[in-house]
Amino acid sequence: MYQGLHYDPDNIIEEDGGDISQEDCWAVIQTFFNDKGLVRQQLDSFDEFVQNTMQEIVDENRNLVLQTIQGSGNEGDQARRFYIQFGQVYLSKPTMTEADGSCQAMFPQEARLRNLTYAAPLYVDMREKIAHADPRAPANRDKTNVNDMFNEDDLQEENQNPADFDKVFVGKVPIMLRSTFCVLHGLEDKNLYALNECPYDQGGYFIINGSEKVLIAQERMATNTVYVFAKSPPSPYSYTAEIRSAVEKGSKQSSSLMIKLLAKTAERGSTGQYIHSTIPYIKKDVPVVIVFRALGLVADKEFLEHICYDANDFQMLETLKPCIEEAFAIQSQEVALDWIGRRGTTTGATRDRRIKYAREILQKELLPHVGTEFKCETKKAYFFGYMVHRLLLAALGRRELDDRDHYGKKRMDLAGPLLASLFRMLFKKLTKDISAYLRKCIDTSREFNLNLA
Known part of the structure; x- marks a missing residue:
């Protein structure tokens, strides 16, 4: 059935190697609009x-x-x-x-x-x-x-x-x-x-x-995408990592999360470059180490592995040292949840109620596109660590900053x-x-x- 047929790569390259003229492009465009129209x-x-x-x-x-x-x-x-x-x-x-x-x-x-x-x-x-x-x-x-x-x-x-x-x-x-x-x-x-x-x-x-x-x-800006931008004085922060997290389907509004790296100053020097995060419905910024411990990563080694993917990357580990020292007093998940709950809207609430409130915020408002059901803390910890990792890569000059006007990061409603x-x-x-x-x-x-x- 296939006798007489043979494969000639040189002939194919020669046939496909011809230049596409402008008339060919307009013919394709004309065919597309004839089929789809202008408002399809x-x-x-x-x-x-x-x-x-x-x-x-x-x-x-x-x-x-x-x-x-x-x-x-x-x-x-x-x-x-x-x-x-x-x-x-x-x-x-x-x-x-x-x-x-x-x-x-x-x-x-x-x-x-x-x-x-x-x-x-x-x-x-x-x-x-x-x-x-x-x-x-x-x-x-x-x-x-x-x-x-x-x-x-x-x-x-x-x-x-x-x-x-x-x-x-x-x-x-x-x-x-x-x-x-x-x-x-x-x-x-x-x-x-x-x-x-x-x-x-x-x-x-x-x-x-x-x-x-x-x-x-x-x-609008694309949701569920991490953006890293540089901040200029007089902002107290030098770099920020942002994301507008939204579930794929549903009526829930998008939830914003921002991670901020404090700028170097004469008072703090390089040792005071703390990394804080802004969580919805929490009035004050939360140190990232406290967020990790509230998500269940209590040991320093655990959350460092989620941020620094190379154990020999001493430059990144040195940058994270002030964050560990800042949250040294918070050494358990319940204490971290209570710390977050105290800075929420539960004024005068009991400790158990503050912990419950903080759990609900982390479950439903922190990165909802990762999951809003129970026991999603591990997945959220990985994504949260990825955001801190992206922030540090930009701060250390290893990765370019994101462009707000890039069309690849735009979406049309x-x-x-x-x-x-x-x-x-x-x-x-x-x-x-x-x-x-x-x-x-x-x-x-x-x-x-x-x-x-």
Whole structure:
């Protein structure tokens, strides 16, 4: 089958060695834009938001729990807990409601002429479940949140068949023209002419109150990347290592961490070049050695191995000596956690509560992209040591500083992430409004209707 075929590398090199002309480059560019168009990145970003991101945001905040305060002990006055759960999200094609109450499909040209917003209704499934507390179960009055007064084991369901509310209207979402949910999507030119639309209009914008609006992409620094910069006087620090840590998915805001190397001064000299870190929700800078000990690396050798990868690198080890001397009084994990907790927002708290607070900060706010679950201290210690290592490499002149304006360290937030941020904020407001409505109905002993919430 393959007889007569042979491999000739010289011939291949000769064929591939030809120069690519400028006309060839423009032919490739023309083919790309003929296939993708000029706004494909905006359309894909919006489709990702509608098809996946909206459901993920709803799933993150899907459970709403309210509980009545324990009453007098009578059967009709016992504590009850109400569960509201959000389910599947539905988005239809753009529609409009006429003055007579009729609902019909909306087209972009009609929205332009009548000063309407080209938007589609959003629906979500909701489920209601009610449980009451066992009268014999003691309430925990020490809990500050009424929803935590009873354990799940002490609750009994009142309605064995939870009430389902299918496709509850929650609002409208503006639709990007020519996206998957636009009525113009996939239409041929003759059909576009019939709807008074230009076939050369590639979309990628919105119609808000009859005006065409576009979402401009926003440039930002890449998250989960370590940057090392030099500081100039009068700053007390000579170098800083920074990172904006953000989980890949979820509504949690990015958490910033900064590690700072104190500059040499006439008072301190080279022996006073301490390395401190700025941790979220901790009012004062924390020496890096205390952070390592709070993460479980108590012995000096343990955290030195996480920072200095070569045991014979005496220059780097000598730079770290002032840090060890500064934290000499902190020699255990609990003492380090208590030291951090004292500088948090737990004013006047007990020692156990301060330690618990510091553990939660290190677990949830320190480098959350590494992990926010329990027992992530080892991984965070490795990454924290890597940041200190990068800082010292720049301070010792072994590695170049990072450039803030380098395009490789930039990211662009298109329509999808921008709308997701707005949708997340509005959905949280919706859950608060529903919670307030349910609380009012519970306090006045009225039946509630989730369609009206």
